[in-house]
Amino acid sequence: MIYEAISFYALALFLTFFAYKTISATNPIHSALYLVLTMLGLGAVFFSLGAHFIAGVQVIVYAGAVMVLFVMVLMLFDLKSELQAFSKGMLSGFLKVFSAAALAGVAIGVISHSVQVVDGASWGVGDPNADVTKYLSILLYTNYLFAFEVLGVLLLVVAIGAVALSRMKGGTHADRR
Amino acid sequence: MSQLLPVLVLSGFVVVFGAAIIVVASLLGTKAAKSKTKLETYECGLESDMSGSTKVPIKFYLTAILFILFDIEIIFMYPWALSFNDFIRQGYGLYIMGAMGVFLLIFILGLLWEVKSKALEWE
Amino acid sequence: MGSDIFEIGVNFIKMVLIFVMMVQLVPLLVWVERRGSAYIQNRFGPNRVGPLGLTQLLADAVKFLTKEDFMPERGYRFLFLAAPVVALIPAALAFGAIPLSHPIFVEPFEWLGQTWGPYQFDFQSYKIGIGIVFVLAVSSLAAYSLMLAGYASNNKYSLYGALRASAQTISYELAMGLSIVGILLLFNTFDFSEMIRLQSGPLSFHVLGTVYTFDFLPNWGIFYQPLGAILLLAAMFAETNRLPFDLPEAEAELVAGYHTEYGGIKMNMFYIGEYGHMLVASGLMVTFYFGGYTLYPFLTPGTVSSWFAGSTPTMTSVWTSLILHVVFLTKVLLFLWLFIWVRWSLPRFRYDQLMDLGWKTMLPWALGNTIVTAIVIFIMRTSW
Numbered sequence: 241m242i243y244e245a246i247s248f249y250a251l252a253l254f255l256t257f258f259a260y261k262t263i264s265a266t267n268p269i270h271s272a273l274y275l276v277l278t279m280l281g282l283g284a285v286f287f288s289l290g291a292h293f294i295a296g297v298q299v300i301v302y303a304g305a306v307m308v309l310f311v312m313v314l315m316l317f318d319l320k321s322e323l324q325a326f327s328k329g330m331l332s333g334f335l336k337v338f339s340a341a342a343l344a345g346v347a348i349g350v351i352s353h354s355v356q357v358v359d360g361a362s363w364g365v366g367d368p369n370a371d372v373t374k375y376l377s378i379l380l381y382t383n384y385l386f387a388f389e390v391l392g393v394l395l396l397v398v399a400i401g402a403v404a405l406s407r408m409k410g411g412t413h414a415d416r417r
Numbered sequence: 418m419s420q421l422l423p424v425l426v427l428s429g430f431v432v433v434f435g436a437a438i439i440v441v442a443s444l445l446g447t448k449a450a451k452s453k454t455k456l457e458t459y460e461c462g463l464e465s466d467m468s469g470s471t472k473v474p475i476k477f478y479l480t481a482i483l484f485i486l487f488d489i490e491i492i493f494m495y496p497w498a499l500s501f502n503d504f505i506r507q508g509y510g511l512y513i514m515g516a517m518g519v520f521l522l523i524f525i526l527g528l529l530w531e532v533k534s535k536a537l538e539w540e
Numbered sequence: 541m542g543s544d545i546f547e548i549g550v551n552f553i554k555m556v557l558i559f560v561m562m563v564q565l566v567p568l569l570v571w572v573e574r575r576g577s578a579y580i581q582n583r584f585g586p587n588r589v590g591p592l593g594l595t596q597l598l599a600d601a602v603k604f605l606t607k608e609d610f611m612p613e614r615g616y617r618f619l620f621l622a623a624p625v626v627a628l629i630p631a632a633l634a635f636g637a638i639p640l641s642h643p644i645f646v647e648p649f650e651w652l653g654q655t656w657g658p659y660q661f662d663f664q665s666y667k668i669g670i671g672i673v674f675v676l677a678v679s680s681l682a683a684y685s686l687m688l689a690g691y692a693s694n695n696k697y698s699l700y701g702a703l704r705a706s707a708q709t710i711s712y713e714l715a716m717g718l719s720i721v722g723i724l725l726l727f728n729t730f731d732f733s734e735m736i737r738l739q740s741g742p743l744s745f746h747v748l749g750t751v752y753t754f755d756f757l758p759n760w761g762i763f764y765q766p767l768g769a770i771l772l773l774a775a776m777f778a779e780t781n782r783l784p785f786d787l788p789e790a791e792a793e794l795v796a797g798y799h800t801e802y803g804g805i806k807m808n809m810f811y812i813g814e815y816g817h818m819l820v821a822s823g824l825m826v827t828f829y830f831g832g833y834t835l836y837p838f839l840t841p842g843t844v845s846s847w848f849a850g851s852t853p854t855m856t857s858v859w860t861s862l863i864l865h866v867v868f869l870t871k872v873l874l875f876l877w878l879f880i881w882v883r884w885s886l887p888r889f890r891y892d893q894l895m896d897l898g899w900k901t902m903l904p905w906a907l908g909n910t911i912v913t914a915i916v917i918f919i920m921r922t923s924w
Contacts, residue, residue, distance in 0.1 A: 276684065292668070292674075293670055295670075295677075296673030296676070299678070299681070304683070305710065308687070311691075312707075315699065373670060
């Protein structure tokens with residue numbers, strides 16, 4: 241049990257450090273790369289909590305897909321002006337601190353609430369023999385079936401929206417007529 | 418946790434190994450005189466006319482967005498495949514087929530629309 | 541990693557050995573590739589240094605290490621040096637999760653005045669319950685080393701190469717992920733060892749409650765999922781950025797792609813990453829579709845351990861695992877040879893053909909494969 245606690249706090253320390261570097265880095269690419277490390281650390285935390293499948297999804301979707309997109313796009317742009325905009329000025333510094341503080345407040349609120357709401361013991365959490373992944377999948381396709389189908393529709397709408405935006409005038413796939 | 422530790426140890430080992438190789442190579446490497454032309458960006462001998470990070474048409478952007486969306490949809494098929502047999506054994510085979518059928522229908526609609534809208538065309 | 545110092549020590553040494561095995565396979569594969577391509581093209585290849593040119597590998601390693609350590613003036617130093625190191629990680633982590641042989645069971649024994657054991661040592665760096673998802677997750681990180689290399693070189697050809705490479709890798713990740721769903725439906729597990737166990741018996745089809753068994757054939761995934769196997773193999777070729785999918789380094793258009801500015805051992809580390817991916821791809825193909833370390837009628841954990849009926853249980857287990865490991869290696873080497881063979885037989889795709897193949901051909905086929913598999917399994921396994 242003590243090892244779990246040590247590993248959790250070590251991971252949490254790394255996570256916080258990477259998350260801090262994400263907002264304090266002046267170069268957007270470095271910022272994005274720190275965010276990748278944060279996502280990987282988050283995956284590791286999920287893994288150490290026994291939610292192996294969620295950990296895998298976290299890494300595949302966030303570190304392996306969303307952040308690839310971010311890094312790719314940041315690489316494409318000429319970032320000289322953004323570099324200066326991000327590194328100078330009282331306003332951007334204030335914005336950084338303010339947004340970080342606001343998010344921290346939200347996070348603390350959620351945690352202090354969930355301590356009362358979530359009762360891990362009754363879910364069989366922490367039982368090493370329980371096949372959490374199978375349990376998760378059965379829940380997903382029974383109790384949460386509607387949410388699952390709606391998610392499919394949502395993804396479809398996002399796909400259509402992305403393509404439609406790119407085909408508008410000035411977009412990357414606009415008609416050249 | 419017992420499963421995570423070896424992964425972290427191996428990652429650490431690989432990073433140390435890779436860093437060590439680079440350090441050793443820089444120590445063993447020939448120390449040749451560095452000239453200005455040698456340190457220039459290599460573009461087959463032509464003079465470099467612009468910096469590496471420059472504006473290029475971003476057709477890649479849409480591909481990456483669509484990739485994320487389809488990736489999420491495919492990830493959701495994994496737990497389905499995992500529990501498929503259990504549902505059948507419990508006699509809910511038709512139910513789980515239908516549940517995924519609707520999702521797949523939406524998936525196929527999305528894919529068809531992408532193809533029709535020429536979002537995936539590369540000239 | 542273990543409960544006492546012996547177990548931890550063995551597990552750590554095992555981990556290092558498996559990583560070293562992956563790394564040292566690279567010069568060997570380079571040699572096979574050069575000799576093989578020479579054979580295919582009716583040339584000699586490297587045959588001067590040592591018998592069959594084998595010590596060419598050693599000469600190459602020394603040469604790589606003593607090359608001038610060079611980086612372009614305008615590059616970003618830290619990221620430039622980090623990219624080759626990052627290239628090693630995904631392949632090494634993914635390879636560690638693939639079971640290379642049957643686990644070794646060690647009976648309790650006396651050593652240094654203490655009783656040790658019993659132990660079970662898995663023949664892999666670590667055993668992870670969600671094996672497939674772990675491998676997919678880790679290999680989805682492979683795009684970063686390419687992008688880092690392209691960005692840090694600050695060279696437009698490197699950047700274009702990196703962009704192409706990452707767009708290609710992510711496009712084929714879809715087909716790869718979807719083609720595995722068929723095999724998941726079949727075995728209903730994410731665990732590699734469990735999959736191999738299910739494939740170690742005779743081929744038996746479940747048809748509406750009756751079981752048809754073919755005693756002379758193994759119960760391999762390829763007999764149930766031939767289309768899935770082909771799709772996965774093709775997607776793996778694209779993931780490893782090898783011909784006919786080596787657009788990222790199309791030298792006629794992009795100088796040398798994302799590693800234009802790299803030389804010496806740093807360049808070599810990208811090769812280790814690439815060959816490591818080939819190794820992982822072959823390992824996955826073997827595990828999913830070709831029975832892993834088992835070969836049913838002749839070499840299964842049961843039959844092999846019966847050869848050593850006279851010796852102690854520990855020695856039986858060790859020998860069984862080693863023999864089955866040879867079986868696994870043989871299968872993997874056949875696939876690696878396929879990778880090399882294809883490279884020297886097929887021309888390169890054009891970029892639009894590549895993207896069309898990934899999105900408009902392989903993705904729909906993989907989807908169709910999933911649907912048909914689900915319907916067939918549903919009909920066959922339901923008790924009507």
